[in-house]
Amino acid sequence: MSDAASRHQPVMLQRCVDLLAPAAQHPGSVVIDGTLGMGGHTEAILTQCPHARVVGIDRDPQAIALASERLAHFGDRFIAHHAEYDDMAGAVAAAGVSHADAVLLDLGVSSLQIDEAERGFSYAQDAPLDMRMNSEDTVTAADLLREADQKELARILRVYGEERFAGRIAETIVARRSTAPIERSAELVDIVRACIPAATRDKGGNPAKRTFQALRIAVNRELEILERAIPAAVEAVNTGGRVVVMSYHSLEDRIVKGVFAEGATSSAPPGLPIVPDEDQPYLRLLTRGAEKASQDEADANPRSKPVRLRAVERTRPTPTTRHRRSS
Template sequence: MTSSGSSTSSGAGGEGRPEAAEGPRHVPVMLQRCLDLLGPALAEPGAVVVDATLGLGGHSEALLSTFPAARLVGIDRDPAALKLSAERLAPFGDRATLVHAVYDEIPEVLARLGIARVQGVLMDLGVSSMQLDEADRGFAYAQDAPLDMRMDQTRGISAAEVLNTYSHGDLARILKVYGEERFAGKIASAVLREREKEPFTTSARLVELVRNSIPAAARRTGGNPAKRTFQALRIEVNGELAVLDRAVPGALDALAVGGRIVVMSYQSLEDRLVKQYFAVGARNSAPPDLPVVPEEHMPWLKLLTRGAELPSEEELAENRRAAPARLRAAQRVRETQRVREA
């Protein structure tokens, strides 16, 4: 197995990329469904599958075990995740190539490896269990921790820096847009007021501020009232939606004809963006009055799921973190203009 480094500046998005703990390892969300969807494209010798959000390597391990003729390229921006997944995937030797990069760099990573096209791409967006469960990462609002939230802690600004330096308008904007927070303005005002007294450094103080900024009636439903603020900060710190907006067309461009892509997202902003890209590729783009549709206007994607698929009740019973997961899949059915240029 080989590993190479690459600069990273932004990361995946999502409500979480959760994996349920079973002993020392984690079981990935909707694993069998991912294998079933990607399988038809990975059976032939020489098939390459990209795990664009490697995490702890659970999906990758299953892909390499289930499809012995396939080669895997695993990408992650988190050096700690790469180290752990390298240990997990070591038995597969040079069938697995792990790369330190952000997943919007798929075209560049493949070019460096001399791979023209791939047969499969898997994107499991958001925050891994490892990141959620390590207190010093600051992703979880249920425990007091430094307000970091960077998926790659070697670069970029932290959540604390966002809270302590952004203007009221910028704070309110990211809370409203990325967190879909109704009380974004009130929370932003409280942050500016409190940071004048003392800069924000840990999560417990922010959780209390958010709770006190939201009317009691609104706190009675929807779980922890801080979850939307934490989601918004994480998306901002890691540039998650901008990365996804570049990553999906890059991944689709990398797919060979017959290749398949599976994307799991964990919040509505991500799922909506994935849905839009898939819908564009799956529709007839010819004017409605044409008697014969030219090939260049025919769909070049085939949708493999009807809408977004959800985890089964059995999986939810075993893994509560799987609840927000939304899975979409598509197959490339013909060549077309590069998606990034369309």
């Protein structure tokens, strides 16, 4: 077993492959794995869809290296693409085609990033507050804590972490950094813990979870990229192509749900006897709402517990009047 395979248990693996496979079984088919990680989903797609090639996108050079080693035996059926996952056009170009047949996005932080303490993603291990998914980016979580003003810190914690005590935490961070920079995860955990009332602190796991999520999202511009990536994924696939997305918190899922619902709904006013072509839906929902991991999977792999999976099939080209800002 490769190092990557031993360190990562892909979420909803077979369900993802089952949803993607109908679009990826013909000779020359191309699948974009927009969040390659350590290659678990890509490996399953390449194994179960023998005619498919997969372009794996990741912003993390270490993930690209580990996955490429794991998938080397597939030869030129696997293509690595170092980029952010909204670069669907670059991935399609890397495969030498005009459109892909399927796209998979497994959002959020990867096992590789969580498990390596020195990268500072985890509130459970003391480490420098880095949190960059791409080590070539310049701004770390420590930089953000040092440079953002109190109002901006509170906004980040409230919006990205849905933290009730965002104002109190931001005020304490600003006061604390006036004497010394906050550079380690244990320091930040202590600050957050002190800001949250005991009655609340004792419920729902580590009280710093939401703050760490918020900083990670801000450092990596996750929602900004996601707002471009979902429409870009829809535009990247042929008619008959499929897009499967797994989200791990409500902010992500809300964006995915909105784009999919827009494409699956007529834009014509209600009651028209004939719906013009430009108002016709161009997506078909493949999932009823958001699917969750089974209880067995959630028990075996705790990281699958918050997952929300949504999938669509492209039924026709997007009418010119309905193109979103992304393509």
